Amino acid sequence: MAKNRNEIAEDRKWDLTSVFDTDQAWDDEYEVVSKELDDAKKLAGHLTDSAASLLATTKIELAIAQRVEKLYVYASMKNDQDTTVAKYQELQAKATALYAKFGETFAFYEPEFMTLTDGELAEFKVEVPELNDFNHFFEKLLSKKAHVLSSAEEALLAGAGEIFGASAETFEILDNADIIFPTIKDSEGNDVQLTHGNYISFMENKVREIRKNAYQALYSIYNQFQNTYAKTLGSNVKVHNFQAKTRKYSSARAAALAENHIPESVFDTLVESVNKHLPLLHRYVNLRKEILGINDLKMYDMYAPLSDLDYKFTYDQAVDKTIDTLKIFGPDYLERVKRSFDERWIDVEENKGKRSGAYSGGSYDTDAFMLLNWHDTLDNLFTLVHEMGHSMHSTFTRENQPYVYGDYSIFLAEIASTTNENILTETLLEEIKDDKTRFAILNHYLDGFRGTVFRQTQFAEFEHDIHEADAAGTVLTSEFLNNLYADLNEKYYGISKEENPEIQYEWARIPHFYYNYYVFQYSTGFAAASYLAEKIVHGTEQDKENYLNYLKAGNSDYPLDVIARAGVDMTNSVYLDEAFKVFETRLTELEELVAKGAHLNG
Template sequence: MVKQRNEIKVEKTWDLTSIFETDADFEAELARVDAKIDAARDLTGRLAASSADLLFVTEALLELSRLVEKLFVYASMKNDQDTTVSLYQEYQAKVTSLEAKYSEVFAFYEPEFMALSSETLSSYVAENKDLVIYQHFFDKLLANKAHVLSNAEEALLAGASEIFGSGSETFEILDNADIVFPTVKNEAGEDVQLTHGNFVSLMESSNRDVREKAYKALYSVYAQYQHTYAKTLQTNVKAHNFVAKTRKYSSARAAALAHNHVPEAVYDTLVAAVNKHLPLLHRYMAIRADILGLSELKMSDVYAPLSVLDYKFTYPEAVEKAKETLAIFGDDYLKQVRRAFDERWIDVEENKGKRSGAYSGGSYDTNAFMLLNWHDTLDNLFTLVHEMGHSMHSTFTRTTQPYVYGDYSIFLAEIASTTNENILTETLLSEVTDDKTRFAVLNHYLDGFKGTVFRQTQFAEFEHAIHEADQHGTVLTSDYLNTLYAELNEKYYDLKATDNPEIQYEWARIPHFYYDYYVFQYATGFAAASALAKKIVHGTATDKANYLDYLRAGNSDYPLDVIKRAGVDMISEEYLNDAFAVFEARLDELESLVKKGAHK
C-alpha cells in the first residue's frame, strides 16, 4: 500500500522551511501582503502623472507580485505533498483568492499605461534612468495594446479569475484526492492499490495480463466519472474562450500564444510536421508488435518493455548519474545541481494524497523545488534530469536577472529540461559496451520521443479541436470528447479505436488540458533540445556558452530571439525535420539490433 506522508524519511522530502519556517510565519505573511494589496488601491489614477509615478507604481506592481508568488509556492507545494490535508487546501484557496485580489487591485495598470502616448513614455524613460531597466517590460505590454480593456472591464475580469479557474481546481481535487482506483495484481502476483504513480510501472510490466488488467481497472474509473470530467474540462475551455473573446482575440489559442509572443504558425508547423512523419510512429508500433510477439498490438502494450534487460537505477544511483551527466555544462552548473540534492530541493517518494507526476516549481525568492513520485526505473532517471533542467533554468535566470525578467517564457521552459534528457541519452549510448544495453537505451529514447513529440502533439491537436468546437457552439459532452479522442488516437498509433475502447477516456486523466495551450511546447521543446544537445555534446565551447546564456536570459528578450541566439530557429520546420532524422536513425539502429537478437 502507498505510504502515509509521515512514513517518508525526512531526507526524501523537500525542505519548505526555507520559504517559511512555520505555518504561522506563512499566515503572518499572508495577512501582511493582504494589507499591502489593500493599501495599493490608492495607486489607481496615478501612473501617468510623472516619470516618478510611473516608476513607483511599476515597482509596487512587481513587489507585490513577488510577495504573492512566494506565498503561492509555499501553499501549493504544501498542498501538493498531501492533497488530503484540509489546512493546506485552505492555504491554497486563500492564496488563490489573494492572487485574484492582487489582479483586481492592479487591473488599472495596463489601461493607464496604454493611455500614455509614445512620446510621453519616451520622455519619461529619458528623464528617469531608473525606468530604463523596464523598457523591454513596457515594450511587451505595448505589443498587446489592442487587447487591453478599460479599467472597469479589467477589474471585472481580474475579480472573476478565481471563478475561471474553478474547472481546473475541481479536476485537481477530484483526480488527486477523491478518486480511488481498484486493487490489482503486480508481476509478483501481489495485491497493490492502483495509483497515478504506479500505473506507469504496471504499464511497463513484461506480463501482458498485468498490463491489461491495470489498464482496464484505471479506465473503468474514468468511464464511471466521464460526465463529471467532461464538465470540468468544458468549464475550463469555456473560460479560455470567454476571456479570449472579451480581449478581442480571434481564438483562445491566439490569446495563449500572444502571451509569449509566439506566432500561431509555430503551432501549425509542429502539427503539420508531426502528421507528415506519422509513418515513423506506425513503423515503431509495428516493430513493437513483432518484438513482443503479438499478432495485434493494443494500447495497453505501447509502454511494455522491449528489452529483457532490467536496466534500473535506485534513487542514490540516479543522483550520481545525474551529476556525472550534467557536469558537461561546467562547474557553475554542477555546483547548483549539487545544491539541489544537498539542500533538499526534491520531494522524492510517493505518498498517499500526493500530487501525481513530477514538476519543478518555486519563485524568485525560493529554491527551484522539484516534486517526484520515484520508482526505480530508467524512465525515472530521465524524469530526474528533466526536472533538474527546469530547476537549473530557473536558478540561472533568477540569479542573473532582476525580478521583472526573473522568469522565462513557457514556450522556452521545456527546452532546458529535454536538452538534459537528450544529453543523458547521448551519455548512456557512449558508455554502453554491449548490444543488449544499447538496445535498452535506444528503446527508451524512441519511447521518449514517441511520448514527447508524437503524443504531446496529439494532445495539442485535441486541445485545439475542443477549443474550436466550443467556440463554434458544440457542447463538449463526454460522448463528443470520447469520439474525438479515439479518432485522433487511431490516426497517431494506427491501432483501431474499436479494438481499444478504453483509450477514449484518456482525455479525462490528462491535467495538461487545463493548462491553456501548454502541451505543444513539450514537442517543440524536445525537437529544439535535440539540436542543442548535439551542439553541447559535439560542438564547441562557444556552443556551451551560448546555451548557458539562454538559461540566464529569462524574460529579458522575446523567446524566439533568445533561443535563436542559442542556435535554433523555431520559425522554420528545419529543427523538427532534424529531430525526426535522429528518431529515424535510431529506429534503424534498433531494427538492426533486433536482427542480431539484442532484445532477447
C-alpha cells in the first residue's frame, strides 16, 4: 500500500522552498501580482501609441507572465504531490484563475499589435533599438495575424479560460483523487491495493494470472465510469474544435500545430511511416508470443518481461548510472545533473494521492523539478534519465535565453529526453556482453520503442479521429470511443479486439488526450533522438556541441530550424526510416538470441 506523504524521507522529496519559502509567501505574491494585473488594464488601447509604449507594455506583460508562471508552478506541484489536500487544490484553482485573469488583462496585446504595418514596426525599431531584442517574438505574433480576433473577442475568450479547462481538470481530479482501484493479490499472496503507480509493476510480473487480475481490476473501474470519462474527453475535444473554428483555422490539428509552426505534413508523414512499418510491430508481437509460450496472447501480456533475468536498479544505483551515462555530454551538463540530485529537484517516491506518472517541470525562475513514482525497475531508470533530459533542456535554455525565449516548443521537448534514453541503451549494450543481460536490455529497448513510436502514434491517430468526428457532428459517446479505440488497437497489434475486450476502455485513462495534439511529438521526438544519439555516441565533438546549442536555443527560433542545426531534418521521413532500421537491427539480434536460448534459465 502506498505511504502517506509524511512517511516519505525528506531526501526523497523535492524541496519547493526554493520557489516560495512558505505558503504565506505564495499568498503574498499572489495578492501583489493580482493587483498588478488590475493596474495593467489601463495599458489597453495604448500599445501602439509610440515605440516607447510598445517596449514598455511588452516588458510589463512578460514580467507579469514570468511571475504568474512561478505562482502556478508552485501551486500545481504542491497539488501534484498529494491531490487529496484541499489547501493545494485551492492554490491550484487560484493559480489557474490568475492565469485566466492574466490572459484577460492582456487580451488587447495581439489585436493591437496586429494593427501595426510593417513600415510602422520598422520605424519603431529604428526609434527604440531595444525593440530588436523581441524580433522573433514579434515575427511569431505576425504569423498569427489571420487568426487573432478583436480586442473584445480576445478578452471574452481569455475570460472563459477556466471554463475551457474544466473538462481536463475534472478528469485529473476524478482519475487521481476520487477513483479507487480494487485490491488484488501480489506474488506473495498479499492483498495490495492497485494504484496508478504500481499498475505497471503488476503488468511486468512474470506470473500471467497476476497480470490478468491487475489488468481486469483496473479496467473494471474504467468500464464502470466510461460514460463520465467520455463526457470529460468529449467536452475537451469540443473546446479544441470551438477554439480552432473561432480563430479561423481549418481544424483543431491545424491550430495546435501552428503554435509551433509545424506543417501538418509532419504529422501525416509520421502516421504514414508508422503504418508502413506495422509489420515490424507484428513481428515483435509474434516473437513475444513465442518466447512466452502463449498461443492466445492478450494485451496484458505486452509488458511481461521476456527475460528471466531480474535486472533491477535501486534509486541510489540509478543515480550513479545516470551520472555515469550522461557524462558523455561534458562537464557543464554533468555538473547540472549532479546539482539536481544534491539540491533535491526530484520528488522520488509514490505516496497516497500523488499524481501518477512522471514529469519535469518548474518555471523560468525555479529549478527544473522532476516528479517520479519510483519502483526498482530498469524502466524506472530509463524514466529518470528521460526526465533528466527534459530538466537539462530547461536548465540550459533558462540560463542562456531571456524570459521571452526562455522556454522551448512542445515539438522539441521530447527530443532531449529520449536522446538520453537512447544513449543509455547504447551505453548498456556497449558495456554488457553476456547474452542474457543483452537480451534483457534489447527487450527493454524494443518495448520502449513500441511504447513510444508505435503506441504514441496509435494515440495520435485516435486523437485526430475523435477531433474530426466531433467536427463532423458525431457525438463522442463511450460506445463510439470504445469501438474506435478497439479497432485501432487491433490494427496496431494484430490482436483480436473480441478476445481483448478490456482494451476498448484504455482511452479513458490516458491524460495526454487532454493535451491538444501533444502525443504525436513523443513519436517524432523519439525517432529524431535515435538519430541524434548515434551522432553523440559515435560522432564528433562538433556533433555534441551542436546538440548542446540546441538545448540552449529555447524559443529563439522556429522548432524545425533549431533541430535542423542540431543535425536532423524533420520535414521528411529519413529520420523515421533510420529509427525503424535501428528497431529492426535490435529485433533481429533479439531473434538470434532467442534461437540461442539466451532468454531461458540455466
